[in-house]
Amino acid sequence: MCGWWAESAMMTSGGRCSADCSQEGIDVRDVAVDGSNVTGVAMIMVDAAGQNCIAAVYGANMACDDEQLDAAKRAMESADALMLQLRRRRTVSIAAASTCSQSWGARSVGPGTVRSDAKTGYAVADVITPNETEAAELTGIRVVDVDSARAAADALLAMGVGTAVVKMGQHGVFAATASERYYVPPFGVDAVDSVAAGDAFGAGLTVALSEARGLEDALRFASAAGALAVTKPGAQDAMPFRQEADALLHATNA
The missing domain is CATH 3.40.1190.20 (Ribokinase)
Incomplete structure (x- = not known):
């Protein structure tokens, strides 16, 4: 069993990502929803050789705090x-x-x-x-x-x-x-x-x-x-x- 601990925003990309993970059997109960931030996003550029350069905005992930950590301990303690x-x-x-x-x-x-x-x-x-x-x-x-x-x-x-x-x-x-x-x-x-x-x-x-x-x-x-x-x-x-x-x-x- 795999669990995902993160924070997403109340927007399409965050909801879609959580839904996709859930369909694969990943426990998403510890993914919090932050209504004041955007979901983290990475802009990825790939060259002809398949190598990449990434520019990321972490968004809601940076709102993860001790309170959310405490809430996720249920899953962590059995992992x-x-x-x-x-x-x-x-x-x-x-x-x-x-x-x-x-x-x-x-x-x-x-x-x-x-x-x-x-x-x-x-x-x-x-x-x-x-x-x-x-x-x-x-x-x-x-x-x-x-x-x-x-x-x-x-x-x-x-x-x-x-x-x-x-x-x-x-x-x-x-x-x-x-x-x-x-x-x-x-x-x-x-x-x-x-x-x-x-x-x-x-x-x-x-x-x-x-x-x-x-x-x-x-x-x-x-x-x-x-x-x-x-x-x-x-x-x-x-x-x-x-x-x-x-x-x-x-x-x-x-």
């Missing part, structure tokens, strides 16, 4: 994993991760937009998943290959992160803990649109870790989900189903 993207107030995201520290087996935090005060919150996360740009902003290390990704991951561990996962898009992913180091190469797919690839990766990683899979296995499952997402245009419509990720893994291992 196996928490996935945060920091597209709401940083203090609320950190409080959510801290609240779940005693009862959750895995907490996955993707940096999303990096802000000047973001570094102080990552020690509460079990896992963070920055892409090359985010990793560079957080660590000062320009990520261009596996060696530089390894250096960035080590720097993130030194900041107090338990597991650092540096995503390199078409070049794969590198992950590190205090005792493990893994590089997972990319899956060979025909890229159409890279929008939401990171979201699909984060979702796959969170699911796999909540199932107590080993880190390397979880990375492969997450990479399969991310790879499938780039084969379709759009964001929500590009999210792969679990059986699709399993099929890609099976075909690759065959």
